[in-house]
Amino acid sequence: MEDRLISHMAGSYDLIVIGAGPAGLAASWRAAQRGMKVALLERADHVGGLAASFDVVGVRVDQGSHRLDPHAPPELLTDLRGLLGDDLQQRRRSSRIRVGDEWLSLPFRADEVSRRLPASLLARVARDSALSAFRRAESDTYAGVVRSRVGSALYDAVYGPLAEKFWGMSGENISAEHARRHTARLGTWRVAARALTRGRRGRADVGGYYYPRTGFGELVETLSSAATDSGVDIRTEAEVDRVRVTEDEVEVTTQDGDAITGGLVFSTLPLPVLARIARPAPSLTSIESSARLRYRAMILVYVVHRGGRWTRHDSHDIPDPRTPVARISEPVNYRDNPDDPTDRTVLCAEIPCSMTDEVWGLDDESLADLVDETLGLTGLPGVDRMHVETRRIGQVYPIYRAGYERDFSDVDTWARMIRRVVTLGRQGLFVLDNIDQALLMAYDAVDAIRDDGRFDRYAWTVARERFHRSTDPPV
Numbered sequence: 001m002e003d004r005l006i007s008h009m010a011g012s013y014d015l016i017v018i019g020a021g022p023a024g025l026a027a028s029w030r031a032a033q034r035g036m037k038v039a040l041l042e043r044a045d046h047v048g049g050l051a052a053s054f055d056v057v058g059v060r061v062d063q064g065s066h067r068l069d070p071h072a073p074p075e076l077l078t079d080l081r082g083l084l085g086d087d088l089q090q091r092r093r094s095s096r097i098r099v100g101d102e103w104l105s106l107p108f109r110a111d112e113v114s115r116r117l118p119a120s121l122l123a124r125v126a127r128d129s130a131l132s133a134f135r136r137a138e139s140d141t142y143a144g145v146v147r148s149r150v151g152s153a154l155y156d157a158v159y160g161p162l163a164e165k166f167w168g169m170s171g172e173n174i175s176a177e178h179a180r181r182h183t184a185r186l187g188t189w190r191v192a193a194r195a196l197t198r199g200r201r202g203r204a205d206v207g208g209y210y211y212p213r214t215g216f217g218e219l220v221e222t223l224s225s226a227a228t229d230s231g232v233d234i235r236t237e238a239e240v241d242r243v244r245v246t247e248d249e250v251e252v253t254t255q256d257g258d259a260i261t262g263g264l265v266f267s268t269l270p271l272p273v274l275a276r277i278a279r280p281a282p283s284l285t286s287i288e289s290s291a292r293l294r295y296r297a298m299i300l301v302y303v304v305h306r307g308g309r310w311t312r313h314d315s316h317d318i319p320d321p322r323t324p325v326a327r328i329s330e331p332v333n334y335r336d337n338p339d340d341p342t343d344r345t346v347l348c349a350e351i352p353c354s355m356t357d358e359v360w361g362l363d364d365e366s367l368a369d370l371v372d373e374t375l376g377l378t379g380l381p382g383v384d385r386m387h388v389e390t391r392r393i394g395q396v397y398p399i400y401r402a403g404y405e406r407d408f409s410d411v412d413t414w415a416r417m418i419r420r421v422v423t424l425g426r427q428g429l430f431v432l433d434n435i436d437q438a439l440l441m442a443y444d445a446v447d448a449i450r451d452d453g454r455f456d457r458y459a460w461t462v463a464r465e466r467f468h469r470s471t472d473p474p475v
Contacts, residue, residue, distance in 0.1 A: 021049030053217025143171030
């Protein structure tokens with residue numbers, strides 16, 4: 001199936017992109033470079049989505065922990081180096097994770113694991129590793145897949161508690177698809193476990209990543225500038241409320257009454273939102289299926305610490321079920337930026353939740369107190385708090401509850417049949433992807449637009465299947 005773009009007309013665009021996150025920005029830029037007339041619509045007053053950065057008392061911070069995978073395809077890294085230059089820094093990872101009562105480095109070091117973990121847990125890990133060849137095949141749940149790959153000891157100590165914290169449900173109620181798409185995240189534990197059972201010492205892997213000098217938002221800001229320089233019409237504070245498809249074009253209208261037309265639309269909107277605003281509308285069955293596709297919310301608590309760097313680590317992952325805080329990062333440790341202040345730093349605490357949870361309604365100071373309690377529970381240093389502010393994000397992670405595949409397939413099948421509309425990005429495809437994967441998805445979508453102006457649905461389907469089979473790097 002192919003979609004033919006309309007030719008240039010007054011007030012019309014070859015491509016309209018909805019959503020100025022990483023995928024939307026990259027798609028807009030790439031399409032404009034190919035000579036297309038492109039409009040990019042974003043409901044917020046800034047571009048970047050969750051990849052945007054902002055200032056907290058003069059310190060540039062991100063919305064959670066972001067990194068760029070050093071193993072991303074060379075074409076993508078070449079483009080980003082060309083845009084960012086020396087500001088794209090290659091960094092060595094200095095993360096930690098709390099296992100029992102101990103902090104362990106990420107990636108894991110077998111010698112550290114053998115010294116710090118309790119003997120009882122070490123014995124269970126070693127036993128699980130020795131019996132790995134005899135474990136039953138994967139089941140149809142996240143818990144079953146992870147237990148079959150890393151054993152019950154590590155599942156009970158790390159993956160089970162993290163699953164409940166991030167997704168708000170037991171691993172037995174989470175789809176196996178989530179575990180299969182993140183196979184690489186399980187590998188670092190398996191390497192450490194094998195090293196323990198064979199008496200080896202040393203680091204299981206050497207972690208690294210790319211990160212912009214002034215914050216992760218520099219990447220999307222630079223993409224936005226490149227898109228503008230290439231002729232993209234970027235409109236912020238333009239919330240789309242209707243996507244109407246006709247035989248010859250697509251009309252996109254916004255809440256402030258603006259309307260533009262184009263030959264093709266790339267939508268990064270959440271699938272349930274697209275189902276609600278698209279015309280012709282989907283069937284009642286598809287609407288009901290879209291309503292069952294849910295997202296996890298997130299509270300980000302930014303605590304300003306007086307006195308310089310808090311720790312030397314970039315992030316601390318916290319499976320401990322006694323606190324809802326899942327990760328605490330220190331943005332200045334992700335980069336080498338001489339412009340960062342030396343007399344203060346900022347901690348970013350991530351609290352996955354539902355918007356109906358009690359924690360969602362806490363005020364800023366109560367949330368900062370919760371962070372203090374977490375530091376005390378986990379043995380992390382205290383903070384000399386001088387300021388706190390928070391951000392609440394309603395849709396962060398898609399929830400892969402067991403059986404979600406049926407609902408997603410129903411909605412996705414409907415979306416694939418909409419002429420002149422292509423869904424992509426984390427929200428548009430209901431995927432938990434990394435930034436580099438979102439950018440690659442945008443590249444593939446633009447590459448599917450032929451030189452004669454037709455959108456190649458076959459090429460895009462092949463690209464989507466390739467993306468579906470890909471896995472994320474270790475957390």
